[in-house]
Every structure is written in C-alpha cells, then in structure tokens.
Amino acid sequence: MATSSSSASTKIILLTGVTGQIGGAIGRLIATQGHTLILPVRDIQRGKNVQQALIAETGNSNIYLEQVDLASYKSIRKFVQTFESKYPKLDVLINNAAYTPSAKKTLTVDNLESNFAINIFSYYLLMQGLRSSLKKASPQARIVNVASNYAGHLGKCE
Numbered sequence: 001m002a003t004s005s006s007s008a009s010t011k012i013i014l015l016t017g018v019t020g021q022i023g024g025a026i027g028r029l030i031a032t033q034g035h036t037l038i039l040p041v042r043d044i045q046r047g048k049n050v051q052q053a054l055i056a057e058t059g060n061s062n063i064y065l066e067q068v069d070l071a072s073y074k075s076i077r078k079f080v081q082t083f084e085s086k087y088p089k090l091d092v093l094i095n096n097a098a099y100t101p102s103a104k105k106t107l108t109v110d111n112l113e114s115n116f117a118i119n120i121f122s123y124y125l126l127m128q129g130l131r132s133s134l135k136k137a138s139p140q141a142r143i144v145n146v147a148s149n150y151a152g153h154l155g156k157c158e
C-alpha cells in the first residue's frame with residue numbers, strides 16, 4: 001500500500017486501461033521509473049497477469065490493482081471511495097481506457113451510449129471524483145487524458 005512517507009520524487013499514479021496496448025506501454029514506463037502505480041481494471045484476472053508481468057519486468061512491487069467498470073457510474077463511484085480510503089493522495093491521473101465503437105449502438109447499465117459513457121463521461125467522473133485526492137498533491141498534480149477520434153467525432157456514431 002502506498003503511504004505518505006514515500007519519497008518526495010516517487011509519485012502515486014493512476015492509470016486506466018493497463019490491459020490494453022498503449023496502457024501496457026505507459027504502465028511499463030511508469031513502473032520502470034519507480035513510481036507507485038494504481039491500476040483500476042475491469043477484469044481482475046487479466047489485470048493480475050499484467051501486474052505480475054510489470055513487477056517481474058521492472059522490479060517495482062508498488063503496483064496495485066483495483067476493480068472498476070468504467071461503463072458504470074456506480075462502479076466508478078465505488079472505485080473512487082476505495083481509492084480515497086486506501087491512498088494518501090493522487091499525483092497523476094491518466095485516463096487512458098477506451099471503448100472501440102461498433103456499427104451497432106450499445107448502451108451501458110446507466111442507459112448511456114457506450115462510446116460517450118466510456119470514452120468521455122468516465123474520464124470526467126474520475127477527474128471530478130478524484131479531485132480531493134489530486135488536491136492533496138497540489139500544485140504538482142496532473143491529469144492526462146488519452147483520446148482518439150472516437151471522443152471527438154461523436155456525430156459519426158449511429
């Protein structure tokens with residue numbers, strides 16, 4: 001568990017979508033730099049495989065998994081509460097997870113179109129929900145939003 005006694009140069013960094021292509025590469029780089037990584041993943045078993053590989057490759061054992069479904073407001077809210085209760089601050093939030101829209105429109109449990117819910121709204125919910133944790137790392141705290149055309153060309157979705 002990350003504690004406030006961590007070295008000042010060691011950051012607590014939250015990265016979504018680590019089980020994906022780009023997330024895996026970002027996670028490896030951050031772990032190599034010795035920072036504490038918090039990895040909210042949808043599928044814990046898939047997350048565990050990535051976590052173990054990162055620890056083995058980098059020697060950094062400060063890599064922690066949490067469960068979240070970014071398609072669910074309730075799940076995001078639960079994750080935020082868990083984060084706040086376990087971690088002293090948040091230096092960097094990296095919203096990287098993404099949903100690739102298909103030709104057929106799909107809805108989330110909250111009845112939102114999936115592209116909007118995951119690629120845009122979940123980013124907003126994490127930024128808002130984790131504000132107080134980010135403030136604890138102020139003024140150095142940072143938010144990085146990784147996006148694609150899917151987040152900008154919503155008009156093309158049926």
Ligand SMILES: NC(=O)c1ccc[n+]([C@@H]2O[C@H](COP(=O)([O-])OP(=O)(O)OC[C@H]3O[C@@H](n4cnc5c(N)ncnc54)[C@H](OP(=O)(O)O)[C@@H]3O)[C@@H](O)[C@H]2O)c1
Pocket residue numbers: 016017018019020021022023041042043046068069070071072095096097098099100118146147148149150
């Ligand atoms: N790859 C590209 O060419 C490209 C180009 C431009 C921009 N980008 C942007 O780069 C970022 C990463 O892309 P990528 O190619 O690495 O994506 P990817 O390989 O498809 O991975 C997507 C990640 O998002 C996670 N995810 C999807 N839905 C989720 C949900 N409901 N709850 C929690 N996690 C969820 C996936 O978890 P699971 O393993 O559980 O599915 C996976 O870890 C995205 O923001 C994307 O828009 C990518």
